[in-house]
Amino acid sequence: MSQLTEKEILDTEPTHHSEHIVSPRVYGIIFATLLVLTGTTVGASYVDLYAFNVVVALAIACLKAVLVILFFMHVKYSSRLTKLTVAAGFFTFFVLITMALTDYISRAWGMW
Amino acid sequence: MSTIVSLPDQTTATLPKRSYLNDGYGLKSWLLTGDHKRIAILYLISITFFFFIGGFFAGMVRLELLTPPTDLMAADTYNKMFTMHGIVMVFLFLVPSVPATIGNFVLPIMVGAKDLAFPKINLLSWYLYVVGGVMTLAALILGGVDTGWTFTTPLSTHYLNTHVVTAGLAVFVAGFSSIFTGLNFIVTVHRMRAPGMTWFRLPLFVWSHYAASVLMVLGTPVLAITLVLVVLERVIGIGVFDPAKGGDPLLFQHLFWFYSHPAVYIMILPGMGVISEVISTFSRKRVFGYTAVAFSSVAIAVFAFFVWAHHMFIMGISNYSALVFSLLTMLVAVPSAIKIFNWSFTLYKGSITFETPMLYAFGFMGLFTIGGLTGVFLGSMGMDIHLTETYFIVAHFHFVMVGGMLMAFLSGVHFWWPKMTGRMYPEGLSKLAALVTFIGFNLTFFPQFILGYLGMPRRYAAYPPEFQVLNVLSTAGATVLGVGYLLPMLYLTWSLKYGKIAGPNPWQATGLEWQIQSPPITSNFEETPVIDYEAYDYEWLANKTRHEVQTVG
């Protein structure tokens, strides 16, 4: 968790958060969207977009993941603490990847 | 503002009739308990057990190094000894030491909760710890393991025929124990604070445990998956780290140290929390710069994830990358320096007494300063080339882990012993033990700095004869150190029955845990406390005491 989160948590600590029940309609819409996105990503993979195939596939995957997180997992209706927790997880994952890549990318640059 | 605090008269103190200790008897009431205090005691017992197991291996290692050739044991046996010493001490002692025992006991009380957020998960965490411990012992009894605690591939995956899989899975299981402890702490700190207990009224002990817990929760899973890959590679031969199949053994190092560097902070941060409490209590003064100390814990936790590759400077990572990691390493050293100076200035204009926990805390400050500063040697890339993988690094991390963390652990155990058991430890004997530990420690590990600069490599069963003098000193020191560690175990056990009754607040400390009876009742508080004072508010405590005296009078 980043240093920033601490201060924010202090005044965002929810004592009373109203129960929010997501309606089945929302679930249905999200469900349909996810299936459409799955079809799209499969379809897009057969089209040669050069380097952008990866970008498109990952963008769609991220979009799907965000939809699941926000609606199926109720993060959209949750406290900021929950949102920060999710963010902290992805942030640390990001740190792992980027810091490891500082080595792998620059190894090819040669001896200095 | 000035505060006079006088210690309470203990002659009139009596043990409370009802406490968590007599709330149910029999093995079942302990083994199936959900009470964080009882789980803490279970942890304390099992951790002490593994500490002495690990200590035994350390003793064997030091004995073998008394003479240059491999005469006491074969090289193979020696390798198993230091491996078991490392695995047991790191994963079964240092990581859970303060958090799972003292933290488990006092953290919920400090925030004003009746228990940790998830008592059953807390118990599960202890059982996982035991399973991990038993598996480690199994690996030992089946014939040992000789990978070193770092499980370096491809050595661990393809070139050893010892029980790497058992040991790897043991660490995996023990890792989950630590994840659950951390998870429980974070949730408790966020969700279980008593009314009025704001973040900045939390004792620094809680802050440092919070920071360590974040590291446990985010770092340990990476170790878990790495060990899974090592085990899969060893058992069925997949090729993620195996250079013969196209894998990169350095990737193992990256993933391993992504956990194992933060793990160092998992080990030391809770110890720093103990020191904050102890220094403040025995100088009767609020910790100098509370906010700075609190945020330095958080800063350590954040930076911890950015520095891991400083363990790999000579391993063939790219030079550019080494540069980045070295720079970040220098940054993570700063919060520790802040803490040290803030503690020193907490003493300024205090009213200091020198009870045993304080002596251990002083020991911590001296030794941790050395340990921390020698860390800067190793973070400085060019110096690291000569010093890494020698006894210098061994001395460095023992100064931090043993000189720092173990001192803090003993300080904490003595400090909260009256709270845990309701009885005092013998003051004279324990001061002697603190002194013996300090002397023994320096004698053991200081020569190792010199050995390291002379170039003696670590993990050597035999060494050139010119290193013998310093090794003999070190082994002699280890003997003294061993006595220093046996003493507390003996007199603390003795004090369980014969110690003086402590009373609720023998130190006149301000933490919430000292405002309730010792030992506490199972639900900690008769009714939910409402906090209306800042952390380390000795003024408030003095008023309260005066008020109580008046009421009684």
Added chain:
Amino acid sequence: MHFISPVLWQFLVNWLTHFALFPPEASSIAPHADALYFFLVAISLVGLVLVLALVAGFSFLYRKERNPEATQIEGSTLLEATWTIIPLALFMVAFVWGALLYFRIYNPPTNAMNIYVVGKQWMWKAEHPGGQHEINSLHIPLGRPVQLTMISQDVFHSFSIPAFRVKREVIPGRYTTVWFEATQEGTYHLFCTQYCGTLHSQMIGTITVMKPADYEAWTEGSTSGMSLAQNGERLYASLGCNACHSGSATARGPNLAEVYMTKVQMSNGSYSTVDDAFLRDSILNPTMHQMAGYAPIMPTYQGQISEEGLIDLVEYIKKLNSNYRIQQTLNTTQVQSSVQSPAPSTQGRAQQAAQTAPGMVKP
């Protein structure tokens, strides 16, 4: 001294005769490393003394007997800023200094003589370009930069010479390098410092620094008759490398003469420098080192050439400055292969072939 036990007496004598705080400063890098060390020791001492003085001083001044009343102080931003910034500044000096030293140690000068080192459980094998082989020892001349190109056959090892203040991990599957220039004659320790299995502590050796003249004499005396490049030339012919890398305009493989340390364009458009590691990897993983303008037809030699054989080949290609001999060999081989079986594929067979046709590589 009869009242001191003989063991203790021996120990004391040992102490007096062997006590040292520093290993010998025997390389050009050592003084630089020691300078940084002294700086770090100095700031550590200052820091430690400061903390101890604060703790001891305050403990004395404000002990309960002297100061029964504690004065509550919240903190001091100024003081805290001071002890944030000063350590940070010192650590930054340590960082910059350390980085400079690091690049000094890991960037070999261009005129360094190259020695190859192969690490395996549990021995060091050094190969000099002249064909001298050494086990667990290394002879080097005084006052000449020496670069080591190192590789491990099995697990991680680490090549450490404390007297030179240099150390480098020796890892499987990849060349790593380190360099030093010895400044003092003598014999020094060589350690493997990365834990590498049962006999890790036996993976030690000696570094012998000799006067250049002595070194010449030693080289003369311990040569095995064939230089590494000569071995490489044989291997080159017996593996059939010359069939494609013949240097002729119509050859299927790139011309290797004087290719060493040039920049070449790869098939994906990027540029690479042809260094030792590149040469070695190209033999084992040709697909990943595909040069622009050539078809990906080169087979892999993974598992067919030992690390020593690879070193021979690399050394041969490094020294290759004309294709004359390759073409000569090629002609001979074509004559030979009509009699003998075509290009042998394993090293064992290669050596056999080399033995049966010793004149093959001689023009």
Added chain:
Amino acid sequence: MDSQAIATQPVEDHAEHAHHPPYLRHHFANLEQQKETSTFGMWLFLLTEIMFFGGLFCAYLIYRNWYYPAFVAGSHQLSILLGAINTAVLICSSFTMAMGVHAAEMRWRKPLIGWLLATIALGCVFLGIKAVEYNEKWEKHHVPGLNFSVDSFVHQDPHYPEDKPLPLDMAEKTQVYFSLYFAMTGMHALHMVIGVSLLIILVVRAWQGAYTQGHMTTVENFGLYWHFVDIVWIFLFPLLYLISRHQ
């Protein structure tokens, strides 16, 4: 300051204390605190899961850049149809799980059981298809360590006429691809197996009416876990099956 002090643990309400529901644990002041606590705990656990899979994703990223042709050839050996079906199955199961949580929130017992059973069924379908895929890998000798051969990569594969055979050195590297494939999908499948086992327990408890009397945090938290496993697959599917398809 005192009046602004924010408490996370409300002052105990003694009137309520007298008759608190049986599923309120003793150390919580009220149900709301208990619910928020357990949800937060679940999120923290998912945080560890992110990092658990994170290590694998990191390895995948690095090796894909190193051994690009091997990863392309390796991914061509996977059945995109089965992968897509499995993705759809998992998304369906996520939907049924979400509906299950909704049913629990509305305290509908029978629909809750129905949705949970549907989730179990879909989970089993996913695992079944995965087993078919694994079996295919075994038959094609694509299991590194146990049963591996580079044959299908160094020769022209009749099923994939557009793929050029790889040189031997690169073909060897498909082992890295399949190692990661099995590690990633294997870990994911393990999570599915655990999920299905927990679901069975949930169904039994739901049958007994445990979640339809106002206390459904367990169902909600399990839902979080299930959706997380779904998200992992949402990333695994394009990374392992799709992104090299066009070549």
